[in-house]
Structures are given as structure tokens and as C-alpha cells.
Amino acid sequence: MIKAFLFDLDGVIVDTAIYHYQAWRQMANGLGFDISEEFNERLKGVSRMESLDIILAEGKVELTDEQKQILATEKNENYLKLVSKMTPADILPGVSDFFAQLKQTSIKTALGSVSKNARLILERIGMLNDFDAIIDGTKIAKGKPDPEVFLKGAEELGVLPTECLVFEDAVAGIEAAKRGGMKAIGIGSKQVLTQADLVFENLSGVDLKNLLAELQ
Ligand code: B16
Ligand code: MG
Numbered sequence: 001m002i003k004a005f006l007f008d009l010d011g012v013i014v015d016t017a018i019y020h021y022q023a024w025r026q027m028a029n030g031l032g033f034d035i036s037e038e039f040n041e042r043l044k045g046v047s048r049m050e051s052l053d054i055i056l057a058e059g060k061v062e063l064t065d066e067q068k069q070i071l072a073t074e075k076n077e078n079y080l081k082l083v084s085k086m087t088p089a090d091i092l093p094g095v096s097d098f099f100a101q102l103k104q105t106s107i108k109t110a111l112g113s114v115s116k117n118a119r120l121i122l123e124r125i126g127m128l129n130d131f132d133a134i135i136d137g138t139k140i141a142k143g144k145p146d147p148e149v150f151l152k153g154a155e156e157l158g159v160l161p162t163e164c165l166v167f168e169d170a171v172a173g174i175e176a177a178k179r180g181g182m183k184a185i186g187i188g189s190k191q192v193l194t195q196a197d198l199v200f201e202n203l204s205g206v207d208l209k210n211l212l213a214e215l216q
Contacts, residue, residue, distance in 0.1 A: 003155065003157075004110065004157045006111075008169060011044060015092060021040040022079075023079040027071055028059055031059055048116065061108045087124065088127075097203075110152045110157055111153075112135050112149045115136060121132070135150075135152045145183075147175070161181040163181070166183070169187040184196045
């Protein structure tokens with residue numbers, strides 16, 4: 001029986017991928033190369049330092065750990081400038097209605113994001129109090145596809161992994177859910193999120209009762 005829903009942040013609740021892309025692109029351009037939007041797909045759900053390594057490998061740039069730290073800090077400052085303009089209007093379609101349905105049930109909720117900025121974003125969009133637990137990049141050592149972020153969510157909520165349903169837009173996130181022994185709903189394309197139990201384009205029009213019945 002499903003007792004808890006675990007939500008990814010970027011790509012499920014809000015679309016911060018566009019801001020990550022802009023800030024990483026600015027950094028890459030400064031180093032003399034460019035990254036495409038398609039390349040950016042590979043960074044979804046991946047931690048900040050791992051993303052940096054993937055980008056530097058793409059540009060064939062080798063740096064010391066100290067130089068990497070400086071670039072990551074700069075990128076984050078630019079990203080925060082973009083994110084600080086977010087408002088509740090940035091909540092993705094269907095999310096608010098889905099949470100309203102959830103509040104009528106005893107299902108617990110947790111955020112499972114590898115972002116160190118997750119709390120700030122939830123605050124900006126007015127959803128900080130909508131979760132029973134918040135697991136973010138400050139609480140975990142390993143990014144997705146490691147299941148740590150979701151296993152910690154289950155633990156904080158006091159439920160078993162098999163009682164959790166994860167909502168994820170990234171291939172790495174679906175893999176993390178599966179490795180944690182959880183069911184997963186993909187948000188995005190069926191062709192991309194092939195390991196998900198069910199896939200929706202977004203949460204618009206998703207009926208909670210029907211969803212739970214389908215997963216039985
Ligand atoms: P930060 P999620 C992830 O969030 C993003 O998808 C990923 O692109 C980003 O690199 C990562 O957070 C770290 O973010 O630099 O803010 O700590 O999808 O797990 O909610
Ligand atoms: Mg995501």
C-alpha cells in the first residue's frame with residue numbers, strides 16, 4: 001500500500017532546469033565553448049559538482065579542484081540571481097491541484113531533490129510548508145541515480161521504501177527510485193522515462209484516486 005509520495009523538485013514542481021542551463025552556459029562560454037539545450041538534459045538530477053565535471057569534459061577543459069570550486073560558486077551565484085525572481089506563478093501545471101487532492105488523504109509527502117537550493121526555491125514559490133519532510137542536497141552525500149535521497153525521505157517519513165511513490169522527470173531520478181525499491185511516476189516523455197511505472201506529461205488533470213487504483 002502506498003503511504004507516501006516523494007517529489008523531485010526541478011522538472012516536477014518547477015522548471016529550474018532552464019536557469020541551471022543559462023548559468024552553466026554562461027560559465028562554459030567564459031571558458032571558450034558552448035553547451036546545447038540537448039546536452040543540458042544530461043545534467044538533470046545530477047549534483048552541482050558532478051554537473052561541472054560533465055561540462056568540463058565536454059569542453060575538454062582540465063582544472064584543479066580549487067579552480068572548480070571557484071567556478072561552481074560563481075555559477076551558483078548567477079543561478080541564484082535567476083531563481084530569486086521566481087514566484088508561485090512558476091509552479092508547473094497541475095501541481096497545486098494535485099497537492100490539494102493529497103491534503104484530503106493521509107498520504108505523507110517529502111521533497112527528494114539533490115539541489116542545495118531547494119528550500120530557497122520552495123520558499124519563493126510558497127510551497128515550503130507543503131511537505132512533511134524535505135530532503136535536499138545539504139542532507140545527502142550521493143546524487144541520483146544513487147537512491148540515498150529517496151531512502152532518506154522514506155526514513156524521515158517513517159515509511160518503508162515499498163510504500164513510497166516517487167515523482168521524477170529525470171532518467172537518473174527514476175533509476176534512483178527503482179534502486180531504492182520504490183514505484184516511480186515519470187513526468188515527461190514515455191520514450192525517455194522507460195523505467196517508470198507510469199508516465200504523465202505533467203500533473204495536470206491527474207486524478208489521485210485513479211492513480212492509486214492503477215498502481216494496485
Ligand atoms: P544545485 P532535482 C537538481 O535538482 C537539478 O536537476 C540538477 O540539474 C542540479 O545540478 C542539481 O539539482 C543541483 O542543484 O546546484 O542547486 O545544488 O532535479 O534533484 O530537484
Ligand atoms: Mg528533476
